[in-house]
Amino acid sequence: MLLKKVEKLMGNRFEISVIGPDDNWCSERINLAIEEIKRIEKLLTTFSTDSITYQINENAGIKPILVTDEVFNLIKRCQMISQMTQGAFDISYGGIDKKFWNFDLKMTSLPDSDSAKKSVELINYQNIILDEEKKTVFLKLKGMRIGFGGIGKGYAAEMAKKILLENGVENGIVNASGDLSAWGHQENGKNWTIGVADPNHRNEIFSTFNITNTAVATSGNYEKFVMIGNQKYSHTIDPKTGYPVRGIKSVTIIAQNAEIADALATPVTVMGIEVGMDFINQLKHIGCIIIDDNDKKYFSKNINLT
Numbered sequence: 001m002l003l004k005k006v007e008k009l010m011g012n013r014f015e016i017s018v019i020g021p022d023d024n025w026c027s028e029r030i031n032l033a034i035e036e037i038k039r040i041e042k043l044l045t046t047f048s049t050d051s052i053t054y055q056i057n058e059n060a061g062i063k064p065i066l067v068t069d070e071v072f073n074l075i076k077r078c079q080m081i082s083q084m085t086q087g088a089f090d091i092s093y094g095g096i097d098k099k100f101w102n103f104d105l106k107m108t109s110l111p112d113s114d115s116a117k118k119s120v121e122l123i124n125y126q127n128i129i130l131d132e133e134k135k136t137v138f139l140k141l142k143g144m145r146i147g148f149g150g151i152g153k154g155y156a157a158e159m160a161k162k163i164l165l166e167n168g169v170e171n172g173i174v175n176a177s178g179d180l181s182a183w184g185h186q187e188n189g190k191n192w193t194i195g196v197a198d199p200n201h202r203n204e205i206f207s208t209f210n211i212t213n214t215a216v217a218t219s220g221n222y223e224k225f226v227m228i229g230n231q232k233y234s235h236t237i238d239p240k241t242g243y244p245v246r247g248i249k250s251v252t253i254i255a256q257n258a259e260i261a262d263a264l265a266t267p268v269t270v271m272g273i274e275v276g277m278d279f280i281n282q283l284k285h286i287g288c289i290i291i292d293d294n295d296k297k298y299f300s301k302n303i304n305l306t
Contacts, residue, residue, distance in 0.1 A: 002187055005030045010041045012153060012177040018164065019171040019187060029167050033160040033174065040156045043071060044148045046094060053146060057094065061142030064131060072135050075128065078151060081263050082125035085279070088267035090239050094145030095122030110228060116242030123239040153179045154217055154262025161258070174258070179217040181258040199249035199291050206297075207289075215258035219265035220250035236269050245269050247293055251276070254287035254303070264288075273298055 003026035004017045016033050020026040045051045056065045067075075081089045096119060111119065127140035139146065148155070153176040160174045161181045171184025173192060182192040191212040195205030199220045219236070236245045251268045255261040264286065268276035273290055280288040280300045288300040 001026065003027060003030065005034075007034055009034065009037045010045075010152060010156060010176070014156075014160075014177070015173075015175040016160065016164075017173040017175070018169050019184070020169065029164055029169050032167055033163050036160050036163045037156045040152070040159055044152050044155075046145070046147050053148065056137050056139060057145040060139035060144040064129070064134070064136035064138035066134070066136050069135065072130065072137065074148075074151075074155060075137055075146075076130060077259070078148075078263070079125055079128065079130065081151075081267070085264075085267035085271070087125060087239055088270040089150060089263055090123055090125045091146045091148060091150065092123050092125055092128055092139070092144055093120075093150075093237070093239060094147035095143055096120055096237060110243065113241075113243075118242070120237065120239050120242040150266045151259060151263040153177060154215070154258040154260070157181045157215070157258040157262075176258075179215075179258055179262045181215040182211055183213050185212060196252050196289060197250070200295070206291075211254075213256070215255050215261040216252060217255075217258065217261035217265045218250055218252045219269055236266060238270050245272075247272060249291045249293055249295070252289040253280075254289075256285055260286070 001022065002017060002019050003023060004015060006013060006015045014037060016030045018026045018029055020029065042048065042051060044053055046053050046057065048054060052065070052067050052071050059065050075091070078091045122141055122144045127144060128146065129138040129140060157174040157176045157179055158181055161183065164172050173180055173182040178197065180194070182194065186192055191210040193208050193210050194216055195208045197218060197220065198204045198206040231246070237243070238245055248269050251265045253261040253264045253268070255264070268280065268288060268290070271279060273292060276290065277288065277298055277300060280286055287303040289303060290298040292298070
């Protein structure tokens with residue numbers, strides 16, 4: 001039997017689907033996955049003074065902070081993705097000046113280019129210093145802040161999947177607001193059917209495909225944006241210019257791991273269609289679907305969808 005449970009975690013809607021012998025068995029395992037996601041949320045949140053992320057940010061420009069292997073390795077993987085994407089993915093985006101970018105109705109104009117550049121000058125992954133021996137993290141400049149918004153949901157989905165597998169769940173899906181990891185099969189023995197959201201109508205899908213042991217993540221400008229002078233500006237900021245990204249409505253990444261899929265969706269948006277697709281086409285086992293502002297669809301080499 002299939003049991004689904006929806007819970008608000010990490011500020012997002014998580015839906016966990018598990019196939020098992022009965023209700024109780026499934027429910028117990030789903031609860032273990034929820035506990036794991038809550039544990040990760042406590043670790044990564046920037047809002048709680050208890051979290052290690054908060055400690056790292058509070059000590060920016062002051063001193064290195066000792067972290068667990070788990071946090072150290074996650075930041076290390078983030079740094080590798082920053083290098084791969086030449087800074088289009090960067091967890092030090094937390095230092096962005098919020099007074100320029102508060103995507104609400106009060107925002108009626110864009111800042112001038114000098115102010116925009118200034119608002120992102122603390123974003124630089126190369127100023128996140130990792131000490132491999134001491135397992136410390138140090139943000140070089142005062143005012144720097146890290147955040148895991150670009151990878152946290154995918155990491156949590158992957159870790160929840162790990163807990164479920166360890167507890168005998170052979171078929172399931174962890175869906176973190178569109179960043180999902182699916183393994184095994186549906187009750188009828190077929191692969192899971194996944195829908196890609198239509199960026200113009202969030203509750204509708206433009207395409208479906210069948211997957212198993214695969215992760216999918218979508219980043220779209222339909223989540224948060226402002227309209228200024230008939231132009232749509234998404235909440236994704238290009239760390240190099242300080243301006244919101246334009247031209248792309250959504251990016252869907254298909255990978256073997258939800259953390260990677262989540263982490264690559266934003267930088268492809270920042271890179272733009274041509275550079276982003278070229279980048280994805282150089283990576284093994286990673287697929288990408290981009291929908292531009294004119295609803296034109298672009299597919300990476302290894303995807304055959306109609």
